Amino acid sequence: MSWILNFQLSPEEAQNDAFIRKLISNEQQFKNEIFDYKWHKKSIDARSRNIKINASFLVTLKNEIVVEKKSFFEVQDVSKSExxxxxxxxxxxxxxxxxxxxxxxxxxxxxxxxxxxxxxxxxxxxxxxxxxxxxxxxxxxxxxxxxxxxxxxxxxxxxxxxxxxxxxxxxxxxxxxxxxxxxxxxxxxxxxxxxxxxxxxxxxxxxxxxxxxxxxxxxxxxxxxxxxxxxxxxxxxxxxxxxxxxxxxxxxxxxxxxxxxxxIQAKGFALGVRIEHTQDQIDKIQYHGRLSDDTLTPASYALVTQVEDKGVYSFCMCPGGIIAPCATNQDEVVTNGWSPSKRNNPYANSGIVVTIEPSDFPNYEKNPFVCLEFQQEVERNCWEAAGKTQKVPVQCLQDFIDGKISKEIPRSSYQPGFVSLDLNKILPEIISKRLKKAFLDFGKKMNGFLTNDAVLHAPESRTSSPVQxxxxxxxxxxxxxxxxxxxxxxxxxxxxxxxxxxxxxxxxxxxxxxxxx
Ligand SMILES: Cc1cc2nc3c(=O)[nH]c(=O)nc-3n(C[C@H](O)[C@H](O)[C@H](O)COP(=O)(O)OP(=O)(O)OC[C@H]3O[C@@H](n4cnc5c(N)ncnc54)[C@H](O)[C@@H]3O)c2cc1C
CATH class of the missing domain: 3.50.50.60 (FAD/NAD(P)-binding domain)
Incomplete structure (x- = not known):
């Protein structure tokens, strides 16, 4: 027989095998018993200053034979099959x-x-x-x-x-x-x-x-x-x-x-920028001043708002990540993000994107490529503006809101390099106008998010297919x-x-x- 036991632990306690064993042994059915446990579910609750780990363990008595499922995948020879x-x-x-x-x-x-x-x-x-x-x-x-x-x-x-x-x-x-x-x-x-x-x-x-x-x-x-x-x-x-x-x-x-x-049909998708803070900035905001460490994974965020009938939201947030050049052709610039298993890079990046619908464009019922053409045009404009290489146009967040070219870019993890430009002049107004309002809103939702120390990279454009x-x-x-x-x-x-x-x-x-x- 096995039991699921749920506890709220501190991040340090959740790493401490002896502490967890002691906790389980205090439960009635395991007093004076030899038992084994493994993690069943784990999540972080950082809503209050006192950060907790919601821990759920699967516990079995040691003298019971537990038949573990050996393989999740059923192998068979299909060489002669249809x-x-x-x-x-x-x-x-x-x-x-x-x-x-x-x-x-x-x-x-x-x-x-x-x-x-x-x-x-x-x-x-x-x-x-x-x-x-x-x-x-x-x-x-x-x-x-x-x-x-x-x-x-x-x-x-x-x-x-x-x-x-x-x-x-x-x-x-x-x-x-x-x-x-x-x-x-x-x-x-x-x-x-x-x-x-x-x-x-x-x-x-x-x-x-x-x-x-x-x-x-x-x-x-x-x-x-x-x-x-x-x-x-x-x-x-x-x-x-x-x-x-x-x-x-x-x-x-x-x-x-x-x-x-x-x-085929035109399909709505989302387009915007990829924003990069330091991971420390995001940790401090999300963990009430505390930094991530061995006991607490680097913090992430998910933001969403509505600006003038369009959704604006964070997309594919990468804690401890790197901004990657994701173009599939030489004459375009595209960003996205990745991170290693430990998420131990000093940066935190995320797409911040505005929803785009086929009906935003004239003739959308007749042209299945309206959204794709819009996507392609923005990617090409960014490429041209940044000098026709894989360098990416960048701007500090407050400067973007104020419409000023950034004199100094504090950092960027994007390896091919960057060029400081006014993204308001490169991105279509349907995007830039909404992004600005959304950033003001996000600044209220996450105190410290709206800082000139955060750098915008444009564009984030391959969020989903622009064609169905x-x-x-x-x-x-x-x-x-x-x-x-x-x-x-x-x-x-x-x-x-x-x-x-x-x-x-x-x-x-x-x-x-x-x-x-
Ligand atoms: C940098 C980056 C980070 C991402 N991070 C995440 C993440 O953390 N979590 C997440 O859920 N999603 C993430 N995504 C999105 C995720 O990768 C995609 O949603 C997912 O891969 C889609 O799967 P798919 O099989 O439909 O298409 P794809 O993964 O795009 O695969 C399509 C394949 O088809 C091949 N192909 C295309 N045309 C042809 C052709 N004519 N002939 C033969 N082959 C062809 C392509 O080479 C490609 O290998 C990320 C994407 C990128 C680029």
């Missing part, structure tokens, strides 16, 4: 492939980018020499946009079973089991690539295939049924089912679909072309690693259902 294609080896593509193996289908994954190790060299060139490889960057390559990220594993999805399965698979392939316990789990850029490689190796070991440097360049269908695809403008393959999990940055895919007459590929909510197939499964973030059905992974699995389950009928 084949289908997955385009993109991001979280959606990889989890789709793993789910296919569990369910007895053979996944053939085509990924335009390189394997994790080769990809790393392209990221070094991007950071040090400002060279963007359009096939291998922070968005494209093995593991997708999630590989070199903070690896925050939160989702707004209410389906606990799906969420748990996804987290369990991350653990199966090497992530720290504490992600099953933490209220806000994350993996970190240093650990994610190993997890991704372990997933790929398992897919191949089970008889699936993963092909790198393999870009989808055409899709074929007859009588509204998928018949095959083309890779790298040369190789043709026959497939009846294709999961399209190419992410929100594969603009060529949106254009390909449109050219082929496969319906419409699908049938029952079958998950494209509304007209059967056998085409628009999947996850690129198609507009996910936002973030976990929801993308879940959508990848759901698309495979939909294929299985179709094959069974």
């Amino acid at each position: 084949e289908f294609a997955i385009i993109g080896a991001g979280p959606a593509g990889l989890f789709a492939a793993l789910r296919a193996i569990e369910l007895g289908l053979k996944p053939i994954v085509f990924e335009r980018g390189k394997d994790v190790r080769s990809r790393r060299r392209d990221l070094a060139k991007l950071n040090k020499e400002s060279i963007v490889n359009p096939e291998s960057n922070y968005c494209f390559g093995e593991g997708g946009a999630g590989t070199y990220s903070d690896g925050k594993l939160y989702t707004r999805s209410k389906k606990r079973g799906d969420l748990l399965k996804t987290l369990e698979w991350f653990v199966e392939f090497g992530a720290d089991p504490m992600i099953l316990v933490d209220a806000h789990p994350h993996i970190g850029t240093n650990k994610l690539p190993h997890v991704i490689v372990a997933m790929r190796e398992k897919i191949i070991e089970c008889g699936g295939e993963v092909h790198f440097d393999s870009k989808l360049t055409d899709i074929f269908f007859e009588n509204n049924e998928i018949t095959g695809l083309e890779i790298n403008h040369s190789a043709h393959y026959n497939f009846k089912n294709i999961i399209l999990a190419t992410g929100h940055s594969a603009r060529d895919i949106f254009h390909l679909l449109n050219k082929k007459g496969i319906e 590929v419409p699908r049938n909510p029952e079958t998950f197939e494209h509304i007209r072309v059967k056998g085409l499964y628009p999947c996850a973030e690129g198609a507009g059905y996910a936002g973030g690693i976990i929801s993308a992974a879940i959508d990848g699995m759901k698309c495979v389950e939909a294929i299985i259902t179709k094959l069974a009928n």
Whole structure:
């Protein structure tokens, strides 16, 4: 038999095994008993000055045999099973492939980018020499946009079973089991690539295939049924089912679909800036003057407000992180953030973004690319303004509000470099005007947030897909072309690693259902 025991501990007590054992032994059922415990759930309650850890432990008596579940993933040989294609080896593509193996289908994954190790060299060139490889960057390559990220594993999805399965698979392939316990789990850029490689190796070991440097360049269908695809403008393959999990940055895919007459629609997304404080500043605000340490993880924040009928909110906050150059082409600047597992960099960054809807633009009903064109234009303007390299336009927060170019930029973790400019002149008014008002509001919500010591980097623009590929909510197939499964973030059905992974699995389950009928 096992028990769940809940306590409120100080951060120091939560690290102290002897203290926790003593606490448990005080409970009636464990008096004079030998027992074992492990963490079940953990969250920080920093609402008051007296910061507490909400601790939940699973406790068992030592003389009881506890049958631990050995593996979260059901292995089977699918080398001779029915084949289908997955385009993109991001979280959606990889989890789709793993789910296919569990369910007895053979996944053939085509990924335009390189394997994790080769990809790393392209990221070094991007950071040090400002060279963007359009096939291998922070968005494209093995593991997708999630590989070199903070690896925050939160989702707004209410389906606990799906969420748990996804987290369990991350653990199966090497992530720290504490992600099953933490209220806000994350993996970190240093650990994610190993997890991704372990997933790929398992897919191949089970008889699936993963092909790198393999870009989808055409899709074929007859009588509204998928018949095959083309890779790298040369190789043709026959497939009846294709999961399209190419992410929100594969603009060529949106254009390909449109050219082929496969319906797509403009979709709302969000755009703004990435703000960087020091981690100490954020810790002091969130932890009532205290700094994070071995017992208290670096603090994060989540902010949201409404300005003139539009939501403005913090996006993908990275405590102890770095701002990354996430362009997928040479003639644009894009920012996002990552952090290592320990979140031990001295900076705290977050996107602060304004929601954009297709109806913000004229002709939106006729042009599925209105939001994408807006996104592209802002990215290009930032690139041009900062000198047509990967340098990013920056401005201190108060100076942005006052419309003054910053004389001195206190710091930036963005490696390719920065240029001090007035972001009011680069960003469209629909964004800058709302950002200013939102920052004033955030300054009231978090005392100390509104400081000229915080630096804005522009733009934060790849928050979600600016295009939707419409699908049938029952079958998950494209509304007209059967056998085409628009999947996850690129198609507009996910936002973030976990929801993308879940959508990848759901698309495979939909294929299985179709094959069974
Ligand atoms: C720097 C950074 C940090 C992030 N941090 C977090 C975080 O902490 N937590 C979180 O939840 N989310 C984070 N995200 C977002 C997260 O990575 C994405 O939501 C998630 O990866 C989407 O998964 P996906 O599989 O739908 O698409 P993607 O991960 O974008 O994968 C799509 C894949 O398809 C490939 N592809 C594209 N076109 C083609 C083609 N024509 N042929 C073949 N392959 C193609 C791409 O190369 C890519 O590998 C971050 C993103 C970035 C860039």
